[in-house]
Amino acid sequence: xxxxxxxxxxxxxxxxxxxxxxxxxxRDEPLSLAEHTACYGPLxxxxxxxxxxxxERSGLTGRGGGAFPAGRKMRAVAGARGPARTGRVVIANGSxxxxxxxxxxxxxxxxxxxxxxxxALCASAVGADRAYLCVGHAAGTxxxxxxxxxxxxxxxxLDSVPVEIHPTAGGYLAGQESALISALNGNxxxxxxxxxxxxxxxxxxxxxxxxxxETLAHIALIARFGSEWFAAAGTPGTPGSALxxxxxxxxxxxxxxIPLGTPLGELLHRCGLIKPAQAVLTGGYFGTWLPLPAxxxxxxxxxxxxxxxxxxxxxxxxxxxxxxxxxxxxxxxASFLAAQNAGQxxxxxxxxxxxxxxxxxxxxxxxxxxxxxxxxxxxxxxxGRGACHLPDGAAGLVRSALTVFAADVQAHLSAxxxxxxxxxxxLPVPARWAQ
Amino acid sequence: xxxxxxxxSSRQPPLRRPQLRVNPIACDAHGLCIxxxxxLITADPWGYPxxxxxxxxxxxxxxxxxxxxACPTLALxxxxxxx
Numbered sequence: 001x002x003x004x005x006x007x008x009x010x011x012x013x014x015x016x017x018x019x020x021x022x023x024x025x026x027r028d029e030p031l032s033l034a035e036h037t038a039c040y041g042p043l044x045x046x047x048x049x050x051x052x053x054x055x056e057r058s059g060l061t062g063r064g065g066g067a068f069p070a071g072r073k074m075r076a077v078a079g080a081r082g083p084a085r086t087g088r089v090v091i092a093n094g095s096x097x098x099x100x101x102x103x104x105x106x107x108x109x110x111x112x113x114x115x116x117x118x119x120a121l122c123a124s125a126v127g128a129d130r131a132y133l134c135v136g137h138a139a140g141t142x143x144x145x146x147x148x149x150x151x152x153x154x155x156x157x158l159d160s161v162p163v164e165i166h167p168t169a170g171g172y173l174a175g176q177e178s179a180l181i182s183a184l185n186g187n188x189x190x191x192x193x194x195x196x197x198x199x200x201x202x203x204x205x206x207x208x209x210x211x212x213x214e215t216l217a218h219i220a221l222i223a224r225f226g227s228e229w230f231a232a233a234g235t236p237g238t239p240g241s242a243l244x245x246x247x248x249x250x251x252x253x254x255x256x257x258i259p260l261g262t263p264l265g266e267l268l269h270r271c272g273l274i275k276p277a278q279a280v281l282t283g284g285y286f287g288t289w290l291p292l293p294a295x296x297x298x299x300x301x302x303x304x305x306x307x308x309x310x311x312x313x314x315x316x317x318x319x320x321x322x323x324x325x326x327x328x329x330x331x332x333x334a335s336f337l338a339a340q341n342a343g344q345x346x347x348x349x350x351x352x353x354x355x356x357x358x359x360x361x362x363x364x365x366x367x368x369x370x371x372x373x374x375x376x377x378x379x380x381x382x383x384g385r386g387a388c389h390l391p392d393g394a395a396g397l398v399r400s401a402l403t404v405f406a407a408d409v410q411a412h413l414s415a416x417x418x419x420x421x422x423x424x425x426x427l428p429v430p431a432r433w434a435q
Numbered sequence: 436x437x438x439x440x441x442x443x444s445s446r447q448p449p450l451r452r453p454q455l456r457v458n459p460i461a462c463d464a465h466g467l468c469i470x471x472x473x474x475l476i477t478a479d480p481w482g483y484p485x486x487x488x489x490x491x492x493x494x495x496x497x498x499x500x501x502x503x504x505a506c507p508t509l510a511l512x513x514x515x516x517x518x
Contacts, residue, residue: 345459
């Protein structure tokens, strides 16, 4: 996408960004409230039902990884049983616990008022009287800057519902929606068993709307420019634009806003793909390896990724250089995921460390050919058997590694670890979460 | 997905039949359900129950209810399918 104009327009009702224009992050520094208003126009107001219907029509799906229709989530919370239109809670999830992702932090630091607009609009649409903005510390988001943005709005009398900034606990699972709610309710920041769904009983036992911060920023724009405008970018199956984080073997890594459906090759080319690259991890650590260059034609959209056997998840695309070992990378991530399990569910507590250990034997040790069957058996034993999707995600990642790096598996089994396996890691694994 | 022993020929339409579900956080692998309903519940290598997916056949529903009642941690549930 291109940056619209050279400066933020200063007077009059600003025009809606064009279909190929940047929508969410229009420049590299934070937009103050005045600049934000000049760029997008004032916070619109209207009947609550109208906004929910508009978001439903837009086809916006959650940008935190789950891709659940945002409008349907809003309607469920607005229509939840209990006292009509009062006492609901809105949670903006900017935890970004995915180690390779930085899009939520970049969005919060550059365009805090879009997210805060989204919170205000959703609070009024679902009838909330409490709102939380949950932020992680991975991507350099500053609590102080966010608190300043919140205070700026309070001074302008913008938000009828006060926004409380809540630092998300460390750990891979702390940003999961039931874990966030658990923490806000004064319990451990770990996932809980569903039901009850957050829409039925969430924070403070009230119906709770949890949306990713990027999803809220899109809602702030849909409220201004409408669902048709939103869907002018993207594909019919995955409308709109999205923030993606590109890391690994590229010259210009970082966060980009793209119209969904952009071919992966076009995106990677723009980021300066360093050739030869052997594979790309899509969807973060719950994701899937896709081989390069075959995957360059895959559209970066939900249906495009699905057709390739992968998922877009929270929009992480990590390029594996030819000089790295995909098995070693996956084994390190598997160990990380195993260490991140909350210890609550037996199959995950027992199965994930066993799965990670088996993969580490393939990557770094001397394993016999039977180990492939054991890895597949373990992946089947853990998938779908936890309260959250950690075991499913780990199983899927490991399975895709065995497929995409099948030749490496054979080489490791016959001759031991390759020289690339002892090279420096490409995928980040936060050491501070290791215990 | 595995097929249930009694196919779908009984009076209760399969879609209306309850399903077994385990709360994996509450489950402590006591294994009583595996003893009581081996037709639908087997043990994984660590003793935790693996539930055959799908609706519980009519003839196994009394046993399923017994297994639910026997669980010391109330982790096993018979849930009505979503409408």
